[in-house]
Amino acid sequence: NSNSNSNTDNSKSIANANKKIIAGDKVKATFVTLARNSDVWEILGSIRQVEDRFNRNFGYDWVFLNDEEFSEEFKRETSRLVSGKTHYGLIPHDQWSFPEWIDTNKAAETRERMRQEKVIYGDSISYRHMCRFESGFFFRHPLMEQFDYYWRVEPGVKIFCDIDYDIFKFMQDNDYEYSYTISLPEYQATIPTLWETTKHFLKEYPQYLHPNNFMDWLSDDGGVTYNGCHFWSNFEIGKLDFWRSDAYLAYFDYLDKAGGFFYERWGDAPVHSIAVGLFMDKQKIHFFDDLGYYHVPFNNCPVNEQTRLEKNCVCNPNDDITFKNYFCNNKYYKLKGLKKPEGWEKYGD
Numbered sequence: 001n002s003n004s005n006s007n008t009d010n011s012k013s014i015a016n017a018n019k020k021i022i023a024g025d026k027v028k029a030t031f032v033t034l035a036r037n038s039d040v041w042e043i044l045g046s047i048r049q050v051e052d053r054f055n056r057n058f059g060y061d062w063v064f065l066n067d068e069e070f071s072e073e074f075k076r077e078t079s080r081l082v083s084g085k086t087h088y089g090l091i092p093h094d095q096w097s098f099p100e101w102i103d104t105n106k107a108a109e110t111r112e113r114m115r116q117e118k119v120i121y122g123d124s125i126s127y128r129h130m131c132r133f134e135s136g137f138f139f140r141h142p143l144m145e146q147f148d149y150y151w152r153v154e155p156g157v158k159i160f161c162d163i164d165y166d167i168f169k170f171m172q173d174n175d176y177e178y179s180y181t182i183s184l185p186e187y188q189a190t191i192p193t194l195w196e197t198t199k200h201f202l203k204e205y206p207q208y209l210h211p212n213n214f215m216d217w218l219s220d221d222g223g224v225t226y227n228g229c230h231f232w233s234n235f236e237i238g239k240l241d242f243w244r245s246d247a248y249l250a251y252f253d254y255l256d257k258a259g260g261f262f263y264e265r266w267g268d269a270p271v272h273s274i275a276v277g278l279f280m281d282k283q284k285i286h287f288f289d290d291l292g293y294y295h296v297p298f299n300n301c302p303v304n305e306q307t308r309l310e311k312n313c314v315c316n317p318n319d320d321i322t323f324k325n326y327f328c329n330n331k332y333y334k335l336k337g338l339k340k341p342e343g344w345e346k347y348g349d
């Protein structure tokens with residue numbers, strides 16, 4: 001259920017030449033995209049931007065995953081744009097269905113209640129499978145095994161600036177294990193018991209709480225309640241070994257058994273973020289302020305003019321959400337003791 005295309009056309013030999021120059025340095029890294037066949041036209045724009053701004057100079061591979069077989073059309077259209085090798089994988093059925101311990105009647109009641117309460121994606125079964133898969137399984141798909149780092153890309157996203165350095169090598173050289181571009185508070189209606197469940201987990205497995213954790217970013221009262229802050233997981237560049245660690249696997253398993261992916265609507269973003277915040281050394285978390293990124297409806301646009309000029313950005317800094325109060329980046333800068341870019345106040349609230 002996977003195949004790889006070797007690239008033979010001219011445009012790709014340029015990327016191959018570039019690849020040779022850096023071959024010795026190359027990190028074992030891949031892009032990874034979960035998509036439906038119907039997402040093909042939307043993902044092309046994302047790929048084109050990632051390639052133009054970054055990957056055409058580096059030729060990293062791209063893994064596509066789907067709960068159904070990818071169509072010939074999807075494979076043809078995507079492989080022609082990717083400068084590295086493309087891989088197409090099918091998700092095992094047990095990673096995209098109700099586990100046997102889930103009461104499907106109870107799950108249906110939740111969906112009906114959330115439909116009435118108009119919770120976003122609250123009535124969707126497939127969205128829940130998606131969140132569970134991205135939480136617990138993408139990093140252990142056989143096609144991902146050969147890689148150490150990944151960059152998650154979704155349909156319809158934009159990259160606004162040149163990435164003129166090897167971003168995976170940057171992660172590796174700086175010992176970063178998780179990075180993000182946008183952070184914001186989660187809708188509490190989707191995660192009523194996620195934090196309680198997490199606290200129970202910590203009580204049972206206190207050894208997994210990292211001594212230099214980022215708890216204060218997740219909680220404003222020393223861990224009693226969750227403030228909802230999470231890294232928006234439609235963009236992630238990270239180290240796969242973190243998700244493959246004993247701590248994370250035990251945590252995912254605990255959450256999965258508790259049932260909140262189906263009895264509530266736990267998102268992979270808060271699940272990933274809580275894990276990063278509790279089990280990872282906070283020094284290993286990185287915020288990218290130089291890429292420019294859009295996923296509906298939010299923009300990250302570098303507010304520093306010099307950055308925008310040097311990196312040929314094509315975004316409006318007035319649209320940047322980084323320093324707006326609703327989001328969680330001001331808190332991030334503060335807790336990390338980071339200096340905000342010159343003139344950031346102009347782009348706050």
Ligand code: GDP
Pocket residue numbers: 033034035036037039065066067068126127130153154155234
């Ligand atoms: P949102 O960003 O939270 O609004 O959710 P999206 O609709 O963008 O879905 C998140 C990711 O999962 C995207 O990469 C989608 O292409 C993918 N996705 C969502 N639902 C499905 C599904 O039912 N099957 C597959 N194969 N991918 C899905």
Ligand code: MN
Pocket residue numbers: 154155234295
């Ligand atoms: Mn999306």
